[in-house]
Amino acid sequence: MDLLIKNGILVTPTDCFKADIGVDEGKIVAISSKMPAEADDVVDAKGKYVLPGGIDPHTHMEMPFMGATTVDDFEYGTIAAAFGGVTTIIDFAIQPKDKTFLETIALWKAKADPKVVTDYALHVAVTNLTEDLIKEIPDVQKAGVQSFKLFMPYRKEGLMSDDGRIFRMLEESRKLNFLVQLHAENNSILEMLIERNVNAGKLSAEYHAKSRPNYCEGEAINRGLAMAHATNGNLYIVHMSTKEGLMELRRWKMMGANVFGETCPHYLVLNDEKYLSPKGRRYIMSPPLRGKADNEALWDGLFDHSLDTVGTDHCTFTDAQKDLGKDNFTKVPNGVPGVETMIPLLYSEGVRRRKMSINRLVEMTALNPAKLFGLYPRKGTLNIGSDADIVIFDPDFELQLSRENLHSKIDYSIYEEFTVKGMPTYTFVRGKPVVYNREYVGKKGSGKYVHAIKPQF
Ligand SMILES: [Zn+2]
Incomplete structure (x- = not known):
């Protein structure tokens, strides 16, 4: 042995x-x-x-975004993961507009393979969904990817999928048995609020959160879940941050929709007061940090199994990179670290402080992501x-x-x-x-x- x-x-x-x-x-x-x-x-x-080794279902290593590239590459990012008890990350391979899904996967593997110190799997983050690409999905599944993320926001950044495309992908998810992941925020409302704040000269970090109010997420989550119910599709809402969104997830689960939810450690233990500090831009991510009532609602969601997983959205930019937006919140690269601190925070703040069972911690951080993303029974369990x-x-x-x-x-x-x-x-x-x-x-x-x-x- x-x-x-x-x-x-x-x-x-x-x-x-x-x-x-x-x-x-x-x-x-x-x-x-x-x-x-x-x-x-x-x-x-x-x-x-x-x-069982943790599975972080949401990371962005070595990702170019908003004029910067995340500073944790696949080596440093997975070293941090290992210190935090995470043995598999599931990273988002972001589709360049002119590439197919299989080409996108090849690009990401070429970055990851020479560097990773833990295991990794991939989701495809879809930026340009065409009928031709939908035909490619069975081959993508054969290549070992079973999950596709669509963005409701980021129209100007060129990442957005409209409702028709989301609906279409959900239809397909039922036929082919894959999982659609959704970044759920109402794009047109937040675009309008951003513009209003910028025009009024309200450019500090707190206006990032004020431009993306709870309603923007709650409404978008409801819309996504309603489409999943209508199509019988499989839908997973990434990085849920609000009590409003959680209420919608509970409601649609009760209605029998095949839907799942993820939250992140920062939405559980940090709140929007951080934006008032001089280093407020460090905490700029989308969706933004919320209020204390949202923190507690999300813990409740973990306890009552409305939420299925915790992922970190590990997406690291240095102070210098964050300073790209020191005079304007719209220019701050979005993202925070998390892969090393997720399990320790869930243990200290969940198991110790809120009396969550350690069994539930293992279910959320190992078994559930392994099952939802097709890694089980190879990963996610001690057997x-x-x-x-x-x-x-x-x-x-x-x-x-x-x-x-x-x-x-x-x-x-x-x-x-x-x-x-x-x-x-x-x-x-x-x-x-x-x-x-x-x-x-x-x-x-x-x-x-x-x-x-x-x-x-
Ligand atoms: Zn993300």
């Missing part, structure tokens, strides 16, 4: 139990309470949790035959989430004021250590593309 993790408490979505876990040739081969201690490497996890993506999590390890304690290339932390209790201390990807007792021991390019299979909805 290559690796034996002894004496830990294994966590699944339903149980916590003390067992040893054995790994050979990258797979979990044994889970037992009486394992002979024979392996090339034996790690004692006494007093620690043993979790015989699954990939040995394993995290040893020390519930007593305290860490301030300051810049010098984190591994992203970004030059600040948005969670400086948070000290978490509970951190991953070992991260194994297919049985190989990437983080070993909080030391980086991974290898650039050792991560693999994960070929997603058709999900079962």
